[in-house]
Each structure stands twice: as C-alpha cells, then as structure tokens.
Amino acid sequence: xxxxxxxxxxxxxxxxxxxxxxxxxxxxxxxxxxxxxxxxxxxxxxxxxxxxxxxxxxxxxxxxxxxxxxxxxxxxxxxxxxxxxxxxxxxxxxxxxxxxxxxxxxxxxxxxxxxxxxxxxxxxxxxxxxxxxxxxxxxxxxxxxxxxxxxxxxxxxxxxxxxxxxxxxxxxxxxxxxxxxxxxxxxxxxxxxxxxxxxxxxxxxxxxxxxxxxxxxxxxxxxxxxxxxxxxxxxxxxxxxxxxxxxxxxxxxxxxxxxxxxxxxxxxxxxxxxxxxxxxxxxxxxxxxxxxxxxxxxxxxxxxxxxxxxxxxxxxxxxxxxxxxxxxxxxxxxxxxxxxxxxxxxxxxxxxxxxxxxxxxxxxxxxxxxxxxxxxxxxxxxxxxxxxxxxxxxxxxxxxxxxxxxxxxxxxxxxxxxxxxxxxxxxxxxxxxxxxxxxxxxxxxxxxxxxxxxxxxxxxxxxxxxxxxxxxxxxxxxxxxxxxxxxxxxxxxxx
Numbered sequence: 001x002x003x004x005x006x007x008x009x010x011x012x013x014x015x016x017x018x019x020x021x022x023x024x025x026x027x028x029x030x031x032x033x034x035x036x037x038x039x040x041x042x043x044x045x046x047x048x049x050x051x052x053x054x055x056x057x058x059x060x061x062x063x064x065x066x067x068x069x070x071x072x073x074x075x076x077x078x079x080x081x082x083x084x085x086x087x088x089x090x091x092x093x094x095x096x097x098x099x100x101x102x103x104x105x106x107x108x109x110x111x112x113x114x115x116x117x118x119x120x121x122x123x124x125x126x127x128x129x130x131x132x133x134x135x136x137x138x139x140x141x142x143x144x145x146x147x148x149x150x151x152x153x154x155x156x157x158x159x160x161x162x163x164x165x166x167x168x169x170x171x172x173x174x175x176x177x178x179x180x181x182x183x184x185x186x187x188x189x190x191x192x193x194x195x196x197x198x199x200x201x202x203x204x205x206x207x208x209x210x211x212x213x214x215x216x217x218x219x220x221x222x223x224x225x226x227x228x229x230x231x232x233x234x235x236x237x238x239x240x241x242x243x244x245x246x247x248x249x250x251x252x253x254x255x256x257x258x259x260x261x262x263x264x265x266x267x268x269x270x271x272x273x274x275x276x277x278x279x280x281x282x283x284x285x286x287x288x289x290x291x292x293x294x295x296x297x298x299x300x301x302x303x304x305x306x307x308x309x310x311x312x313x314x315x316x317x318x319x320x321x322x323x324x325x326x327x328x329x330x331x332x333x334x335x336x337x338x339x340x341x342x343x344x345x346x347x348x349x350x351x352x353x354x355x356x357x358x359x360x361x362x363x364x365x366x367x368x369x370x371x372x373x374x375x376x377x378x379x380x381x382x383x384x385x386x387x388x389x390x391x392x393x394x395x396x397x398x399x400x401x402x403x404x405x406x407x408x409x410x411x412x413x414x415x416x417x418x419x420x421x422x423x424x425x426x427x428x429x430x431x432x433x434x435x436x437x438x439x440x441x442x443x444x445x446x447x448x449x450x451x452x453x454x455x456x457x458x459x460x461x462x463x464x465x466x467x468x469x470x471x472x473x474x475x476x477x478x479x480x481x482x483x484x485x486x487x488x489x490x491x492x493x494x495x
Contacts, residue, residue: 013206014140021137022153024201029157031194033164034187035096037272038172039119040254041265045180046102048112050255051376056116057251058372063120064127065365068358069220071131081132081354082207086199092125093195100188103181127365131357138345138353139208144291146342151287154338158280162273164190169269218352223359231407232347236360238402239340240367242303245394247371248378249310249387256384261317271326278327279334286335290342294408298339303403305332307395310388346409 043053074084098105099118106114141149168187175183227233257263263271290298309329316322348356375387 010206010208017140017205018149020201020204021140022156024198024205025153025157026160027194027198027201029161030164031093031191031198033161033276034168034194035191037165037269038168038184038187039115040251041172041258041268042184043112043115044258045184046111046115047108048115050379052112052116053255054251054372054376054379056119057247058369058376059116060120060123061127061365061372062369064123065362065369067124068127068131068361068365071128071358072355074132080207081136082202082205085129085132085136086203088125088129089195089199089202092122092129093192093199095122095125096188096192096195100185127361130361131354133202134344134357135350135354136205136207139350140206141345143346146345147287147290147295147338148284149287150338150341151283151290154334155280155283158276158283158334162276162280165276166269166273169265169272173264173266173269218355220359220362223356224363231409232344232356234402234405235343235347236363238398238406239360240363241398241402242306242395243364244367244371244374245391245398246306247368248375248394249384249391251372251375252379252384252387253313256313260384261322263319267319271322274323275326275330275333278330280330282331283334283338286338290339295339295343295346296406296408298335299343299406300403302332302336302339303399304396306336307392307399309333309392310395311392313388314385343406343409 039056040053043056048056074081078084095118099115099122102111102114102118171186172180172183223233227237254268257268257271286298305328309325309332312325312328316325344357344360345353375391378387378390
C-alpha cells in the first residue's frame with residue numbers, strides 16, 4: 001500500500017509502519033543476540049588464528065563499506081526502496097545455513113577463512129540495507145519524536161537481544177566442548193528464522209512516495225572535499241576517527257577474556273548480557289534527553305566517558321569488577337549510539353539522506369578496517385593490555401579535539417520553569433530569527449513566572465540569557481516562526 005494516500009490514511013499507515021518497525025527490530029535483535037557476540041567464539045571453535053579473528057572485525061566492514069555505494073545506484077534505478085530492503089534481508093537470513101555447515105564443508109585449516117568469506121557477504125548485505133532503511137524510516141518518524149521512538153525501539157530490541165544472548169550462552173555452556181557444534185547449530189538456525197520474520201515485517205512498512213531530485217546528487221569526491229566545511233562532515237570525521245581508536249582494541253576483548261582471563265562460556269555470556277542490559281535501562285532517559293537537549297549534548301557526555309572503558313580493563317580482572325565495568329560500558333555506548341543515529345537524521349535532508357548515510361558508512365567501514373588491522377599488527381609487538389591503553393588515550397584525544405566542533409542541528413527544548421511555552425513564561429527576543437540562531441532569549445525563574453510581571457529592573461534580576469542554535473532547514477524556521485507567532489498572538493511575547 002505504497003501509493004499516495006490521504007492525510008488521515010497516511011497517518012494511520014505511518015503508525016502501523018512504526019509498529020512493524022519495532023517488530024522488525026525485535027526479530028533482528030533476536031538474530032543478533034544468537035550470533036553477533038558468538039562469531040568470535042565460533043571462529044575459535046574452528047581453530048582460527050588471532051589474525052583471522054582480527055580480520056573478522058575488519059574485512060567484512062571494509063567490503064560492506066564499498067558495497068553499500070550500490071544503495072545509491074539502487075535508489076536512482078528502483079522506485080521502491082522497501083522491495084530491495086526485503087530481498088536483501090531475506091538473503092541475509094539464508095546465509096546462516098552455509099555458515100552452520102562450515103565445519104562439515106571446509107578443511108579445518110581453512111575453516112576460519114571460509115567463515116570470513118560468509119561474514120563478508122552477510123555484512124555487505126547489511127550495510128547495503130542500512131542507508132536505504134534509514135531513508136525509509138526517517139521519512140516516517142516525526143522529527144520531534146525521534147529520540148523517544150528510537151529509544152523505545154532500541155529498548156525493546158535490546159531487551160530481546162539481552163534475553164537471547166543469555167539463552168545462546170546457556171545453550172553453548174550446556175552442550176560443552178564435545179557437542180559445541182550442536183549448540184552453534186541451534187543458534188544459527190534461530191538466526192535464520194528470526195531474520196526471515198524480520199524481513200516479513202519490513203515488507204509491512206509503508207513507503208512514502210518520493211520524487212527523485214537530481215539536484216541533490218553529489219559525488220563521494222565532493223563529499224570528502226568539503227568534510228571539514230560542514231557540520232555533518234565534521235561529525236563524520238569525528239565518528240571515523242573515534243571508531244578507528246575504538247577498533248584498535250575492541251576485537252581483542254573476547255580473546256583477552258577467553259585466553260588470558262580464562263572465562264567460561266557462561267561467564268562470557270553473563271558479562272555480555274550485563275552490558276546489553278545496562279545499555280537498555282537508561283535508553284528512555286537518553287531518548288527524552290536527546291529530544292529536549294539535542295543529540296550534540298548526549299554525544300558530549302558519552303563521548304568523554306567512553307575513553308575510560310578500555311582504560312578500566314587495566315585495573316582489575318575479577319568477575320565482579322568486570323560486571324561493573326561492562327555495565328558502565330553498556331550505559332555510555334547505548335547513549336552514544338542513539339545520539340549518533342539521531343544526529344544523522346537531524347543533519348541530513350530526506351532527498352540526500354541515502355547518499356549521505358552511504359558515504360558515512362563507507363568512511364566508517366574504512367576506519368573500522370584500518371583500526372582492526374592496526375590492532376592486529378600492534379599485537380605482534382605488544383601485549384593486549386597495551387592495546388587497551390593506546391585505544392583509551394586515542395579515544396580521549398579525538399573526543400577533546402572534535403566534539404567541541406559539532407553544532408546542534410535542530411531546535412531543542414529549553415526549560416523555562418516547566419516547559420518551553422509555559423503559559424506564564426516571559427520571553428524577550430533580542431536578535432530575532434536568523435538562519436543559524438533563534439536570537440538570544442531571556443528566561444524568567446519558575447518563581448517569577450507565577451507572579452505578575454514587575455518593573456524592568458526586577459525582571460532583569462530574574463532573567464538569564466540563553467542562545468538556541470538551529471539548523472538552516474526551512475522546516476525548523478517555519479516551526480519557530482509559527483510557535484512564536486502563536487504565543488505573540490496570545491499576548492505572551494513582548495518585543
């Protein structure tokens with residue numbers, strides 16, 4: 001039902017599509033919970049070397065980064081993005097079948113490389129879907145509800161991922177080393193069925209009609225050339241450098257736990273599940289905070305905390321300590337990922353979003369590849385704990401340099417007592433609307449807002465200055481003008 005609809009029908013279709021999106025995310029997370037955290041253990045089960053494990057964290061991302069550029073061509077050729085997404089998701093599901101049979105079809109010495117090939121195909125399909133899906137869902141979710149919606153969607157999906165991760169680890173622990181292949185067979189079979197159901201709910205989503213705009217096209221070379229000149233470009237640079245610093249160490253936390261700390265599958269599963277659960281609990285708060293204060297502020301808070309994650313691995317190895325550390329990691333990464341995703345929506349227009357996301361993912365994938373490869377090479381001359389130290393220092397330096405250069409790209413709520421447009425608020429526009437700012441506003445205290453307005457001298461004692469930064473999008477300017485006009489009409493704005 002993707003043809004043009006009336007306003008009322010489209011609203012209902014949008015609500016139904018958002019519910020379908022939550023179900024899609026739920027089944028996708030069930031697949032991820034059964035597989036993502038167990039690919040490295042599966043590689044160890046196949047007797048893969050450290051270098052192969054390092055390549056598993058880098059080569060698939062590199063292949064996927066380049067392959068997703070095909071999404072731009074698909075957008076220009078095919079009218080329906082949804083159809084392409086559903087086909088690619090179905091192919092992803094099918095790939096779990098040959099992955100399951102690797103021990104039976106590949107020689108033991110090559111099993112790790114065969115797994116690498118299949119994971120490359122799997123990730124390529126996933127990264128191909130990503131920019132198309134972001135455009136599809138971005139056209140459905142209202143701007144002012146993005147933080148809340150994606151926070152709710154992530155919380156539900158994460159809860160399922162948490163439960164499925166616990167169940168998956170318990171299955172592997174139950175079957176033990178002698179029958180471990182049976183355990184992995186159960187996990188990959190569940191992944192196959194879950195991704196099929198995910199693809200079904202993707203097919204149930206409404207796709208808003210879109211008109212191709214050739215003027216919105218720009219090349220990858222142009223995008224890279226102007227990275228430092230635009231806010232979105234600076235965000236891309238920060239994310240790529242930050243991911244490079246992260247993946248210097250991240251592929252080797254699993255190796256460290258199994259081969260240095262000698263954790264069991266059950267302990268590994270518990271630590272992984274704690275990280276997932278800790279990321280879920282504050283998601284509603286992160287989402288509301290993102291909607292009211294903006295994505296930039298969430299990125300600031302979490303971006304300065306994440307560098308401490310690898311550093312804290314240097315100071316303890318007991319199970320209780322690692323449980324607390326994993327909980328901290330889950331909380332900060334959950335907020336960071338939510339804000340980063342919302343920042344992309346805020347900073348890109350619908351007609352350019354597929355291209356912008358594809359270019360971002362390409363550079364992001366290259367950063368993951370280079371970071372993982374760098375970590376693998378460094379591991380030949382240093383111990384794993386030194387990688388954690390280098391990664392933490394690099395993350396902090398990048399955050400200190402690049403986070404202050406980002407700018408909020410949409411109107412954010414300012415707390416005037418109780419809310420932005422509370423009935424007794426007194427606002428003084430001093431500069432007026434400009435392309436990059438809603439002037440300088442003055443705010444009364446909550447106590448003063450409940451009392452009759454006094455002389456100007458008393459008002460100044462009760463007021464404080466704030467500046468709101470908004471993007472140059474016409475939608476944001478129109479929204480602000482309409483809201484200020486409405487308040488002025490009611491006599492609550494004095495010039």
